Amino acid sequence: MDSKTLARYIREQSLRMVSRANASHIGGALSVADVLAVLYADVLRYRADDPSWAGRDRLLLSKGHCCVALYAALAATGFFPEERLTEYGTDGTDLLCHVSHMVPGVEFSFGSLGHGLPVAAGIALAAQVRGEAHRVFVIVGDGELDEGSNWEALMFAAAHRLDNLRVIVDRNGQQAMGDTEQVLPLEPLGDKLRAFGARVLDVDGHDHDALRAALSDNDKRPGQDRATQAPTVIIAHTVKGRGVPFMENKLKWHYSAPDAELLDKALEGLQA
C-alpha cells in the first residue's frame, strides 16, 4: 500500500473506531496520519509476521492517546487482521484507548505524556552501545513538550550523540485546553531544540515527499565525525483534524466523537 492510500485508510479507520467507541482524540489522530503512513509505507524496517524481530526499527507513539491511527497502520500492514479494529475500546479487548504494547506491533504503552522520549533514548543508547543498526523513532505531541522529562531526555540524547534517535513532533498547534502558544508558548521551538543539542528539521507534516526525505535524513550521513552526531528532531507542521474540513483546527475534536451522521459526513468529505 503506498503512503497516500495508507494515509487515507488510517483516517477512515480512525474515524470509524472513534465513532464506534465514542472515544476522544480524533483530532490528533488525523494530524499524525500522514507521518504514520509515510513511516509504515516507506521508512520503517519491520516484519509484520515477526513483531519482535531484533533488526526492526523501533517506533514509539508517545502521544498514546492518538493510538487509533497506529492501530489502523498496523492492521493495514498485516500485524493483525483488520476486523480486530472493531474491538477498539470495547469490553475485554487489549485495543485500549491509549496505545497498548499488548497489541501486535506496538512497541511500548503510553498515555501519560512525556514518557516516550526518555524510553526512546534508552532504547537508542542500547542500540548504540551494541553497534546495532536499527533506528528509534518517537512521535511526541507538541503540547506534550510542556513536560520537562522530554527536555531531560533530549539533553541526555545530545550528550551521548544518539544519532539513531529520531524525534517527530506533531506540531498541530493545539493542546487539551487551547492553542499551544496561548497555554505555554513553545516558540521559537526549533531554536529551543537546537539549543538542547538536536539537529532540527522543519517539514510540512502532510507532504509525503517532504516527510520521506526528513524521516530518512540522518541515514545519508555515513562516516560522519562523532562530534557532529546528534539526535534529530523533525518538527512536522500539521493541522489538527486534517482531512475532515469540519474538524480542522477545532478544539472540540480533541474530545468529541462523531455520531453516525457526522461520521458519514466526515467520510464523505474525507480529503487525502
Added chain:
Amino acid sequence: MRTAFINQLIKEAERHPEIVLLTGDLGYSVVEPFRDRFPDRFYNVGIAEQAMAGIAAGLAREGLNVYIYSIGNFPTLRCMEQLRLDVAYHRLSVKVVAVGAGYAYGAMGASHHATEDVAMMRALPDCVVAVPGDPVEAAAVTALSASHHGMMYIRLGKAHETVVHGASNRPGQGQALQGQLAPGDILPVKVATPVGHSAPPSAAPMGYRRAVLACGSILADVVATVTDADIYSLVFVKPIDCEALVRLAATYSDITVIEEHQLSAGAGSAVVEALSDLYAAGTLPRMPRVHRVAIPDTFCHTAGSQQYLRHLMGLTL
C-alpha cells in the same frame, strides 16, 4: 550499606554482562569503582530522575538489567509515575536503589528523609521491596537482584551500619547468606525460642512469647536494646512469606514490627495485612497481637543525627 552494595554489584556485573548502572548525579566516592571497571555500562544521566527512569526502561526493554541509583526520594517518589508505567507495567528488569533510608540523612531535612518510599513502591504490582538490615544483607539482596527478572526496590541505609550478621564470630556467614536469600525471607537474628516447624497452628491460647521483626538498619538498635524477645530481620516488605508468618504466629503471642518509615502502608502494615488475610482464609487459627512501631504520620522538622531522630520519633523498643 552503599559500599556493600556497589562492591557486590561489581562482582555480579563480572558474571552478568547485562547489568548497567545509572545514577542521577549522586554517589560520589561510592560508584566510581563500578564506573572505572565498566565504563561502558555506567551512565550519569544528570539530575534528571524522570528521564533516568524512562531511559532505564528503554535499556531494560532491550534486555538489559538496569540499576538506577540516587538518594531516598529521588529515584522513587520523584519519578514514581515513570516507575509505574514505564517499568512496572511493562514488567521490566529495573532495580531502583535508594540510599539514605529513613533518617540516614537526618540533618538534611525533610527533602532527604525517605519515610514514605516503601508505601509507594510496594503498591506497584510485582515490585519486590527489599530493606536490608545490615551490610551483609545489603550484599545478599544485591546478589539476589542480579539474577531476578523484574522490578526490585532496594532500600539501603547509608554508611557505617553495624554488621549484625557478622557479629556472631562466624566469618563467611555473609557469603552463605547470599546463596540462600530468596524474596520474602524473614531472617532469624537472635532467636532462643524454637519456631514451630512441625507443631500445627492452634487456636488455643498460648503463653506470652514475643518476636520483634525489624525492618532496615534499625535492626542493630533492636539487637542492642531488646533482651526479652526473639529478633528477626524483615528483609522484604514485599513479598511477604506467608508460610513463615504462619510459623511465627504459631510460636509467638506478640509480634512487634519496627521500621524507619511512616506508619501508613509500610512494613508493619504489610505484616498486619498478610496475617489478617491468612486469618480470614482460615489458614491461621489465631491472630497474634501485632504492635507497630513506626513514624506517627508526621514530618520531622528538626535537625539531628539518625539516632537522635529515631528517638525523637519514638522508634525505640
